[in-house]
Structures are given as C-alpha cells and as structure tokens.
Amino acid sequence: MPASTAGAASSRRNRRGSRAERLAPLVLLAPAVLVIAGLRLWPLVLGINFSFTGDGDRNGLAVGFDNYLTLLGDPLFRTALRNVGLLVLLLPVAVAIPGLLATFIYLKVPGHRFYRGVYFFPAVLSPVIVGAIFNLLLAFDGPLNALLGGLGIGPVDWLGDPDVAIFAVVGVHVWATFGMALVVFLAGFATLDSSLLDAAKVDGASLPQTIWHVIVPSLSRTIQFVFVTTMIGMLTSMFGLVYVMTSGGPEGSTYLPEYYVWIQQGQMNQPALASAASTALFLIMLVVGLAQISILRRAGKED
Amino acid sequence: MKQRTPWTAALVVGLALTAAGCGSASGPGNSSGGSSDKLVVWDWKSGDAKAAGYVQKAKADFAKKHPGVNVEFVAQPFDQYYTLLGAAIQSGKGPDVILFNGGGQIRDRSDALAPLDSYVADDKQRLAGWDAFTKGGKIYAEPVTLQGHPIYYNKDLYSKAGLNPDAPAKTLDEFIRSCGAITQKTGAKCFSLGNKEGVGIQFWLSSLGSAVLTPQEYDDWVAGKRNWSSPDVKKIFELWKQAGDTGLNTDGANSTAMFNDAFASFNSGKAANIIGLMSDVGHWKDFAEFLTPEKVGVMVAPQVNPAAKPSLPYDGGIGYAVAKWTKDPKLAADLVRSLTSTDALKAFFVDGGAIASDTTIDTSTGGPAVKTIVSDVKNGKPALHVALGSKTVDLMGRLSQQLLSGSITVDEVLQQLAASDKTG
Known part of the structure; x- marks a missing residue:
C-alpha cells in the first residue's frame, strides 16, 4: 500500500x-x-x-570460538556431520528411485495410472504420521520382522541397531518424499521429444540403452533440479522423522545437525552452543547451495 | 506514506535498541511479566482432563485470598516446553508462575527464578520432596507431586507361575529365580524395558541403587561425592548389562520407547515386572485400564549387597516456581501456595492418580499399590539419577544403549561418566 x-x-x-x-x-x-x-x-x-557468547555462568560474555571448539570436540556433533556426509552420498539413490519409477510410468507399464496416484500419496502425509506408521512396522516385534521370520531370516532391530537405524530413517524419508520428485520428473517427461524415443526404438535400442542415451541426456535440467531440491529436503526436513522414529538414537547414531541444535537449546539449556551449531549448519547449507548453483549455471551454459 | 513513516522509525529504533543489547544473551534488564492484577501460569498439565479438578480447586483457593486478581493458565505441549521456556527466559519476560520438573530442569534455570523461602515456610512440614527444587540452599518451587521409581509387578503372572503374589522376592538371586519360573510357565519376560530415549538406565540406576550401594555410598552420591570407580557403582551397570545379555528384558529394548510402549507391554502381560513411576504416567492408575489395582503389586528393589538398605527412590516430581521478573513476587507465591493446597492436591491424586507431595492426604481409596508406595515414602531417599547433571544423564542414556548392544565395556562406561560428571 x-x-x-x-x-x-x-x-x-x-x-x-x-x-x-x-x-x-x-x-x-x-x-x-x-x-x-x-x-x-x-x-x-x-x-x-x-554464538560467540557463553552459556550458563558465562551467559552474555564474549567467549570467542569456544563454542565452535566445543562442537568440534563433541562426538555427537561429529556424528551429526558424518550423517550429513552420508546423506550426500545417498543422494543419487534418492534421485534415482523417483527417476526410474517416473520412467516406467512414462513408458506406460501396465497399471501406470494407478502407480502415479499411489506414489504421490505419501507426499501429503506429515512426517510425524509417517514416522509413527513406520515405528509400528519396523518395531522389533512388528510386522516386517514377522515377515522376515516367516522367510527364515532372523529379526533385525531396524531402529535399535546403530548400524541400521540411520538407513532405516533415510529410507523412510525417501519413501515419504519421492512422490514430489516423481511429479517433477513426469513434468520433465512431458517436454521430452517422443520422436527421439521412436528413433531409438527403430534403431533397436534396449531399455537400459534408451534410458542412458536418450532419456537421461534430455532430462538433464530436470535431474539437476531434483538433485537440488532433494538435497535441501534431506538437510532441513528430517527433524520430524528423527524425533519420532529414533530420538537421535540408538547410541546417538541418527543425530543430524538440526536435531543437535534442538537438543542443546531445549534440553541442555545451552542456547549459545545451539547458535554455534546453527551457524555451522548454515555454512554447510551455504557451501552445498553455492556448489549446486554453480553446477546449474554450468549446465545452463551448455544449453 | 503516512503509514510507513512510524513503522520504519519503529524498526530503526528497534534495531538500535537490539544493537545496544548486542552480545548479551539476556538483553537489557526488562521485566514485563503480567500486570499486578493478572498472573500468567505456564505448565503442561492444565490442558489435561485429569488435572481439570485440580486446577479448578487451586483457582478457587486463590480467588478466596485475592478476589480481584485474574489467573490465566497457558498449557504448553510438553515436548516443546523447555524450548519455549528457554526463549522466554532469554528475553527476560514471560509467565509469572512456571511449572518445572524437579532436579536438573529447575536447577539449570534457577537464575531466572525468585527464591521462595520467605513465603513457603508454613508449607515445609505438610509437603515432601523439597530437595528436588532446592539449589544452593534456596527453595525455587513448591512440590506438587512426588516422582519415584517403584518396581511394579503383575500379580496374575506371579500366581500363574505358582509364586506367592503377596510375598515378592527379597534378594536378587531369588528375584531372578522367580523370573525364570514365570518365563517358563507363562512366556512373559522378567522386565519390560524401553530404552529408546535412554530413560531405561535412569530408572534402573535409581531403582536398584539402594539395593547395591551402602547407605554411606548412597548419601555421598546424592551429596555430590560420587565415586565412579567403586565396585558397588560398577555392580549396578554390570547388572544392567547382565539383564540384557541373559534375556531378562523384553526384546528390542533400544528401539522401544519407555513412554508408552514399555508400559503397554507390561500392561498386556508380556513382562512380569517394570520399573515405573509414581506420578504423571506409568503408575498404578495408568495401568488400571488393563490391570486393575488389586492385580498390581509394588516392591522395593531386591537386595544385591548385604550391606545395602533397599528403599524407595523418590524426589519432588513437578512443582510451581515464580519467575524473577514478576511484578509482585508475594502475589505469585500465594498462587503457588494455592496450587499446592491440600484440597487441590487431593483432587490431583483422586483424578490423576499422582502421588501428591502433601503427606496428609487420605490415599486409602487408591488400592494396595498406593498404600505400599505411600508407606515407603517415609523411608525413601532421593533418586540417584536426579542428582546427575543433564549432560551426564544424556550421555548415560547413550552409553546404556551401547552396553545392551555390546559395543562398550562397563569400565569404559564408568570412565566416560566419571569424566562427564566432573565437568558438570
């Protein structure tokens, strides 16, 4: 006004x-x-x-880089950073799954209309609900272990084994969010030149060859976009799942920086240390974001 | 244009003010609680239907003493409570009266509270559990409930296994033998354990502590002189590991939430015993939906060390404190006193089943478990884990999970805890 x-x-x-x-x-x-x-x-x-001030007795006093040194010395924060690294490593998988499924839908496998709706469904559920559902499914005496038991495989403590829990949480996150990426991929497919696919078919290309030499190059912009959004989603919106499914455990193995920030501020009453952790998370996001922007820009020039 | 000028000016002034307080966590010493004819209470209880009668009684009691004063209860969600409160404390304004958990939660934040010693002298005899709300010899809140860790057992399962449900085991060996009999006859495990949040070890430490440590060691621990290398302390953690290794616990303890999955599995008869609570949740009344009061038994920890004197570990559970920034501390303290009046606490016991801090309440309506607990309170001692700092408790939770999964030794655990306990 x-x-x-x-x-x-x-x-x-x-x-x-x-x-x-x-x-x-x-x-x-x-x-x-x-x-x-x-x-x-x-x-x-x-x-x-x-983040450069102290907590507790040193409330309000300038303490220099003390909080950052505390962070580096805290095995929990190091676990949280390691888990961020793991998320980056798992990113290609998280992008490939919706990409492949979208390809199958685009290639009109039997029932593709049904799958299109079903795949998107989890994307409308809140992480808390998703977490609660999978808490039940993945419980030690839950249905998944009962199924494995029926197949003669011993029970796995999905959320209680420190080597398994982080993969279980990331897996559930991918399950809950890939529907959105799938829709983006389908939109990308809509712009795909179908004569290229026909030409490939005429030339006798197999399905893997068609995907690798025709579909992937044509969709490079879409794939990059999905990479960026999936990465941001993984770094910033897994709090709910971690909170509901594992509470950062077992043995602190599923800590992520935002969960660490929340624990330090809310449970440990150390807001300045939490600020330092937030700043560290901000810097990580900045680096990842800038790297992705530069990749996008380079891809833009190629076009 | 006309609208924007004051708005921009306000923003600039705001920025300048914040810049002046820059670098200070608490900001300038502002103190804007409620005005003197209105008091704001923060808690996580008043929204609960079980607490409605309690709040109503307390309000009525206060209205009698101060007719003109308006009291507003703001129920916050518990999982966000201390986060929201932390923000209020940082800004130096917020509620006048604040509900706290006893122990670390209130001691860590005592800087933001007004000492109540001069207002509550008359209540000191009537109420129990003051220690959990005391720091440096000053009282910061009046206890509402008592919280502790009795061992509850399922009398049905004991009968089915041919054991006398009214004479539970007195020694640990006997206890483990009766567990063996129960598992053999009924398939139920010995302990229902949830250690996903690392809470299981806290209950274990406090419940078994008095049966392992000598009275001297126990009192030293609570007084802050903790000897982590003592063989008795080591024994508590060894027993924790043994219970896991020998299959006494329900399966998947590290992925089972204490609240409320572990309590649910006790309720449904999957385990014969559980180290539970006295108030809030996980107590005799909480079980009543499936286990009627006469089927729930209570025992103190079975003797491990002959030199130990097993007792009920308990502390003040929750209590109301007065914020430092309130306009009229005397008025706020009067509200705290109304919130701990006998009538109000009686309603809390009857409706919610909480063991109230008021030792004069008649609890005979509660069933045998309550009777045992209330009589045990007289000889009870403060719980061991409550004496630890919140960082050490957090670390202990993670280490206890490692003990159960076998990725650490008891000696390493004690070393790490000793180091954490030293730094606070």
Missing part, C-alpha cells in the same frame, strides 16, 4: 518530478528490503553474534 500511494503522489506532483523519480525506486524497494534485512539478515547476524 505505501508503494502505490508513493507512486500516485509522484505522478501528481509533476513539478518536483525528477526528484520523485529518483526516489521512487528506493521507496518502492524499501518494504521488501526492510523485510529481508530486518527479519532475515539481522536475526542471522544476531544469531552468529550470539
């Missing part, structure tokens, strides 16, 4: 037009800039500043 009033005011007063014209862009930009600066950048600066 202030912007439109300002615009009307400047057009009415023609005599002082040049000055008003010079000011107009600033005035028009001001609300957006103030919102970003006041509600985004300034709190960020405050948070970073806060």
